[in-house]
Amino acid sequence: MKAVIKRKPEPGIEIADIEKPKAGPRDILVKVKATAYCGSDIHLYKWDGQALKWNAPLPKILGHEFCGDVIEIGDSVRTIKVGDIIACETHIPCEKCYYCKTGRMHICESMRIFGCHTAEGSFAEYTVIPETIAYKLPEGTSYEEGALYEPCGVAMHAVQRAHPEPGDTSVVLGCGPIGIYAQQIMNSLGSKVVATDVKDYRLDFAKKIGAAREVINASDGDVISKVKSILGNRGADIVFEAAGTIETIKQSLEIVANCGKVVLFGACPDNPTLDTSSFIVYKEIDVLGMTGRYMFSTWDRVQRLVSDKKVNLSSVISHKLPLEKAEEGFQMIMKGEASKIILLP
Numbered sequence: 001m002k003a004v005i006k007r008k009p010e011p012g013i014e015i016a017d018i019e020k021p022k023a024g025p026r027d028i029l030v031k032v033k034a035t036a037y038c039g040s041d042i043h044l045y046k047w048d049g050q051a052l053k054w055n056a057p058l059p060k061i062l063g064h065e066f067c068g069d070v071i072e073i074g075d076s077v078r079t080i081k082v083g084d085i086i087a088c089e090t091h092i093p094c095e096k097c098y099y100c101k102t103g104r105m106h107i108c109e110s111m112r113i114f115g116c117h118t119a120e121g122s123f124a125e126y127t128v129i130p131e132t133i134a135y136k137l138p139e140g141t142s143y144e145e146g147a148l149y150e151p152c153g154v155a156m157h158a159v160q161r162a163h164p165e166p167g168d169t170s171v172v173l174g175c176g177p178i179g180i181y182a183q184q185i186m187n188s189l190g191s192k193v194v195a196t197d198v199k200d201y202r203l204d205f206a207k208k209i210g211a212a213r214e215v216i217n218a219s220d221g222d223v224i225s226k227v228k229s230i231l232g233n234r235g236a237d238i239v240f241e242a243a244g245t246i247e248t249i250k251q252s253l254e255i256v257a258n259c260g261k262v263v264l265f266g267a268c269p270d271n272p273t274l275d276t277s278s279f280i281v282y283k284e285i286d287v288l289g290m291t292g293r294y295m296f297s298t299w300d301r302v303q304r305l306v307s308d309k310k311v312n313l314s315s316v317i318s319h320k321l322p323l324e325k326a327e328e329g330f331q332m333i334m335k336g337e338a339s340k341i342i343l344l345p
């Protein structure tokens with residue numbers, strides 16, 4: 001089968017013809033029909049500090065956000081059958097630790113991430129995953145939509161963490177695909193949403209999708225007063241920090257109203273220095289972290305909003321490419337010339 005492979009600990013990828021994987025007793029073999037690029041794939045492509053932190057095995061196949069047809073199941077598989085259309089919950093919990101045993105598998109102590117910690121990945125014609133992380137999609141789901149349940153789930157989980165109340169105003173800092181999904185989800189709850197970004201390409205995408213009431217170009221400066229002129233001087237009830245920069249983390253604490261909530265879900269590689277007294281203690285705000293998705297209540301919620309047409313999963317797709325053109329996709333993302341790119345193996 002054809003696959004996008006990284007063989008050496010250096011930047012780049014190659015397209016190779018390799019042996020089709022085999023399903024173990026608790027695994028399922030999937031014919032990958034659509035798979036999306038994620039920020040993690042860029043780290044692996046560049047082989048940067050984050051890729052080293054994952055200690056990714058080499059050689060390895062890239063990709064983890066995907067959807068496909070189940071074509072073979074292991075002997076012990078009970079919940080998935082051949083012919084099912086599935087998406088992949090990329091976090092592989094150990095099923096043994098305290099958190100796994102107490103209903104919080106998404107925060108497992110020994111979490112492995114499919115496509116990062118595994119040699120298997122989804123940028124290939126076939127892939128193998130454990131039954132535990134397969135999410136059966138409803139009939140009629142398109143493969144491209146199916147591949148985007150996972151990133152949309154990150155936005156859904158962020159909203160779940162914030163427990164929004166009726167009439168809450170919100171700001172989403174970052175108009176990447178996950179930021180745009182967060183805007184759509186908050187809009188579906190009736191929140192007045194303001195979005196920011198610094199890249200014209202992303203701002204145009206957010207404007208076109210139209211889930212945010214106002215879209216602010218943060219590179220023009222003065223984000224705080226611009227947000228306040230739209231939402232009022234108190235600031236926002238909830239701020240979603242989906243950009244992962246020191247600048248946007250600081251903005252989130254300034255934009256949030258007293259007693260409001262800030263959800264941090266943009267992974268920030270640099271450690272910000274924060275004035276916690278002025279911005280957290282005396283404002284009495286809740287700062288919430290989050291990772292992955294609740295397994296699987298987040299997925300069910302995404303499914304409901306998608307079927308009610310409150311969230312348009314494919315709205316964030318900017319390009320579709322055949323597997324052979326994977327290199328082109330990496331280049332477009334690194335140049336900031338794409339939103340979500342889908343590979344069609």
Ligand SMILES: [Zn+2]
Binds near residue numbers: 038039040150
């Ligand atoms: Zn991802």
Ligand SMILES: [Zn+2]
Binds near residue numbers: 095097
């Ligand atoms: Zn565990």
